[in-house]
Amino acid sequence: MLLHLSFFFFFFVFVPVLSLNQEGLYLQQVKNGFDDPDGSLSNWNPHDTTPCNWAGVKCDSSLSVTTLDLKSQNLYGPFPLLLCRLRNLTFLSLSLNSINGSLPLEISTCQNLHHLDLSQNLLVGTLPPSLPSIPNLIYLDLSGNNFTAQIPPSFGSFQKLQVLSLLNNLFNETVPAFLGNVTTLTTLNLSYNPFSPSSIPPEYGNLTNLRFLWLTMCNLVGPIPPSLGNLHRLIDLDVSINDLVGPIPATITSLSSLVQLELYSNSLSGKIPAGMSRMTSLRLFDAAVNSLEGEIPDDLCQLPLVSLHLYENRLTGRLPESIAASPGLYELRVFGNQLNGTLPRDLGRNSPLLLVDVSDNEFSGEIPDGLCAKGVLEELLIIDNKFSGKIPASLAQCRSLLRVRLKGNGLSGEVPASFWGLPHVYLLELAGNSFSGEISPLISSATNLSLLLISDNQFAGGIPAEIGSLQKLVEFSGSGNRLSGSIPRTIGKLELLGRLDLHNNELSGEIPAEIRSCKKLSELNLAENELSGQIPPGISYLPVLNYLDLSENRLTGEIPIELQNLKLNRFNLSSNRLxxxxxxxxANERYRESFLGNPGLCGDLQELCSDSQRSETKSHRLLWLLRSIFILAGLVLVVGVGWFYWRYQNFKKVKKGTDKSKWTLTSFHKLGFSEYEILDCLDEDNVIGSGASGKVYKAALSSGELVAVKKLWGGSKKGDEEEDERRRRISDDLFRAEVDTLGKIRHKNIVKLWCCCATRDCKLLVYEYMPNGSLGDLLHSSKGSLLDWPTRFKIAVEAAEGLSYLHHDCVPPIVHRDVKSNNILLDGEFGARVADFGVAKMVEAIGKGPESMSVIAGSCGYIAPEYAYTLRVNEKSDIYSFGVVILELVTGKPPVDPEFGEKDLVKWVCATLDQKGVDHVLDSKLDACLKEEMCKVLNIGLLCTSPLPINRPPMRRVVKMLLEMMENKPKPAKKEGRLSPYYYEDGSDHGSVV
Known part of the structure; x- marks a missing residue:
């Protein structure tokens, strides 16, 4: 027994107790300072002897910590200064977390750091000027934070720094020239910062070791300094999306190592410099959206280019034949110039062309037959040129094609039969040519086809019944041809069909009753054909139909009374045999022209009845007249009272300063009312809304129709002349923008502007009335439960289609600039209309002078981050705002709310997803069974609200994603060829479909 006690005493006295070393204790304190909801640091066990086996930790042979990599671990909290006590720490990465607060000055005590990455966090305040005192710092990435003010001048004194990335912060001083002193730099990225207008510092020409120079969207002005030609090791030069002017300096051509040259979206002018052949490594040349002139140099096209983007310039001459010899060329975008001649005959034979867009030029000749020689061509756009001849037979075998737009040329001959049935094409546009022949039954193989646009050609023969196989078809426009025979009954299988336009053909037979199955049909135009039989009553069951034109046919029988159920913006049954x-x-005067040319029709409208019917009507009127004699005295009394009331009302309006004789009415549609009816409804009892621009009235007209009248604010009540003038100027701007925009466009998802009325001091806008008000008011009120998920999804799709029309199908494109849920109105069936274009601008007008920004655009919570500090707007700004609307639909929450604290909806959604998961984001009022679908829409909203504009998809792509999100369709492989980690091709479209 004594022996055993002696043993235990010896063990506890002489065997040391194992415990965590000092560096491990420091890391334990760091862990305690973080909020770690995902348990990323759960294996940091305080009972270990060293931290060397902990997550993200690496040690040297002496068990001292050298690396701490906690990237993307969902950690929250301030920067842990204790890390600087790790005497051998050389690598520190806390990127993609939520490190908040300011970066302490004492960070310079991390004296042994070589690599410091704090990117994509929530850091604020100014940069510590002490950072350059870390002697061996090589890599510094602080991008994606909220650092403000200026970059400290001390940053020009780094001794060994090679990589400096300050991308996407809030620096608002000028672009610093002193960074040109850090000659060890190989990468400099200052992109997406709201610098004050400044030029590219010529001192950057001293950075002879530089390989990557990214200055995208830095508010740069002035010319490109020739000194950049000294950067002979440069691989990527990106100065896009600025206001640079002047020519491309000739010294640029000496950059023989340059792989990517991105100059797009500036105001550069002059010719592309000679000597481009010296840039033997160049693969991407992007100088789109500038004012470059002259011809495309032949020596540029001799380079082994992968992408050539010169669209929307003023280039002339021919496209050099040498471009066809580039072995890696996969993108050729030269649309929107004045180029002429023929396309190189070997184009596509030597390179894997994916996309060719030469639209809006003056090219002529035939389409080269080798464009798809490598079998990978996806997009062919040659809109509005002078091409002639036939579609090459080789294109009919190009099964990789996704989008074909040949509109507005002189192409002729029959379309190859297999061309109709290309399996992956979703847009086939042949309109405005001289094609002949028939639509092949092989079209049944085009199972991905969404848009079939073949108007204004010479197509003949019948529409094949196989067209009913196109389950994804959204629009079929075939007007202005010589199509004959009957409309196939299989048309009823097209459940997604939204527009069917076959007017001005030779179609005969009856309108198929099966058309009632096309529940998404909003436009049906079968005018100017030889259709016979009765109008199918089933048309009245098309819930979103708002355009119906069956005029100039041979239709007989009575007009189905059920057509009254439709809410039509256009209605024409004239010139038939009804x-x-x-x-x-x-049966009112407003619709008289809708029925002219039908001798058998009768009603209360003049010139519609036959002689016998009119005689019978006269006898009834005579009987009524005899009876009316007995109440003549009463009528006299009523007239007297009415006259007195009219005089009294007229006196009141004159007293108010409203003289009807001075009003000017401008109509944009055929009206069934006058300006006097509108003015009589401007009573405070009829006010249904009031905003920053004026009041909105509900006006009930004598015809029984309802309209909405917006009265823009006039002068101030205080009699302040300066304030009156300011209000009048703003009112004029809003009025002009609304009229210029809505007066010219027509779309089912854009609110209809009936007319406008104006005097010097008052302006009225008369719109179609939306019974369900605005999406914002309905969604965020007690009536929000009326909006179930299918209804919300429908609203999202329709609003997206309206914006897509503005961005892609209007020439020039239109930017709304104030997209929000309160500007999306809902009709009686919850159909969506984009409204309020008071601050809308056509893209070509934006930024052309101070007047273009006379009205500050955007609403709190919807403003894209780049607009807040650059005051620049383009389609990407609208896309961000629409993304916020999507988040509102998914979450049921407003764009700003006290619940969010200092965040807005976008930041709240991102933070909640990270901390609590998607179940805490989705609106609890919605059916949980549809969670998967809601999550897909949520992802689209997050994509639209990306902080980097270039990452946001174009609206046409948003529409396509919404329509296709229910399909488990494999996505095409990501294209290679870009070096910049911050570049994403947005695939934006252009040109007009309509």
Whole structure:
């Protein structure tokens, strides 16, 4: 027994107790200072002897910590200064977390750091000027934070720094020239900062070791300094999306190592410099959206280019034949110039062309037959040129094609039969040519086809029944051809069909009753054909139909009374053989022209009845007249009272300063009312809304129709002349923008502007009335439960289609600039209309002078981050705002709310997803069974609200994603060829479909 006690005493006295070393204790304190909701640091065990086996930790042979890599671990908290006590720490990465607060000055005590990455966090304040005192610092990445003010001048004194990335912060002083002193730099990235207007410092020409120079969207002005030609090791030069002017300096051509040259979206002018052949490594040359002139140099096209982007310049001459010899060329975008001649005959034979867009030029000749020789061509756009001849037979075998747009040329001959049936094409546009022949039954193989646009050609023969196989078809426009035979009954299988336009053909037979199955049909135009039989009553069951034109046919029988159920913006049944009485809703003067040329029709409208019918009507009127004699005295009394009331009302309006004789009315559609009816409804009892621009009235017209009247604010009540003038100027700007925009465009998802009325001091805008008000008011009120998920999804799609029309199908494109849920109005069926274009601008007008920004655009919570500090707007600004609307639909929450603290909806969603998961983001009022679909829409909203504009998809792509999100379709492989980690090709479209 004594022996055993002696043993235990010896063990506890002489065997040392194992415990965590000092560096491990420091890391334990760091762990305690973080909020770690995902348990990323759960294996940091305080009972270990060293931290060398902990997550993210590496040690040297002496068990001292050298590396701490906690990238993307969802950690929250301030920067842990204790890390600087790790005497051998050389590598520190805390990127993609939520490190907040300011970066302490004492960070310079991390004296042994070589690599410091704090990117994509929530750091604020100014940069510590002490950072350059870390003697061996080689890599410094502070991008994606909220650092403000200026970059400290001390940053020009780094001794060994090679990589400096300050991308996407809030620096607002000038671009610092002193960084040109850090000659050890190999990478300098200052992109996406709201610098005050400044030029590219010529001192950057001293950075002879530089390999990457990124200055995208830095508010740069002035010319490109010739000194950049000294950067002979440069691989990527990106100065895009600025206001640079002047020519491309000739010294640029000496950059023989340059792989990517990105100059797009500036105001550069002059010719592309000679000597480009010296840039033997160049693969991407992007100088799009500038004012470059002259011809494309032949020596540029002799380079082994991968992408050539010269669109929307003023280039002339021919496209050099040498471009066809570039072995790696996969993108050729030269649209929107004045180029002419023929395309190189061998284009595509030597290179894997994916995209060719030469639209809006003056090219002529035939389409080269080798464009798809490598079998990978996806997009061919040659809109509005002078091409002639036939579609090459080789293109009919190009099964990789996704988008084909040949509109507005002189192409002719028959379309190859297999061309109709290309399996992956979703847009086939042949309109405005001289094609002949028939639509091949092989079109049934085009299972991905969404848009079939073949108007204004010479197509003949019948529409094949196989067209009913196109389950994804959204639009079929075939007007202005010689199509004959009957409309196939299989048309009823097209459940997604939204527009069917076959007017001005030779179609015969009856309108198929099966068309009632096309529940998404909003436009049906079968005018100017030889259709016969009766109008199918089933048309009245198309819930979103707002355009119906069956005029100039041979239709007979009565007009189905059920057509009264439709809410039509356009209605025309004239020049047929219809008979009987008009449905009561249409028996008023407003619709008279909709029924002219139908001798058998009768109703209360003049010139519609036959002689016998008119005689019978006269006898009834005589009987009514005899009866009216007995109440003549009463009528006199009523007239007297009415006259007195009219005089009294007229006196009141004159007293108010409203003289009807001075009003000017401008109509944009055929009206069934006058300005006097509108003015009589401007009563405070009829006010249904009030905003920054004026009041909105609900006006009930004598026809029974309802319209909405916006009265823009006039002068101030205080009699302040300066304030009156300011208000009048703003009112004029809003009025002009609204009229210029809505007066010219027509789309089912854009609110209709009936007319405008104006005097010097008052302006009225008359719109179609939306019974369900605005999406914002409905969604964020007690009535939000009315909006179930299918309805919300429908609203998202329709609003997206309206914005897509503005961005892609209007020439020039239109930027709304104030997209928000309160500017999306809902009709009686919850159909969406984009409204309020008071601050809208056409893209070509934006930024052309101070007047273009006379009205500050955007609303709190919807403003894209780049607009807040650059005051620049383009389509990407609208896309961000629409992304916020999507988040509202998914979450049910407003764009700003006290619940979010200092965050807005976008930041709240991102933070909540990271901390709590998607279940805490989705609106609890929605059916949880649809969670998967809601999550997909949520992802689209997050993509649209990306902080970097270039990452946001164009609206046409947003529409396509919304429509296709339910399909488990494999995505095409990501294209290679870009070196910049911050570049994402947005695939934006251009040109007009309509």
């Amino acid at each position: 008979s009987g009485k008009l449905p009561p809703l249409y």
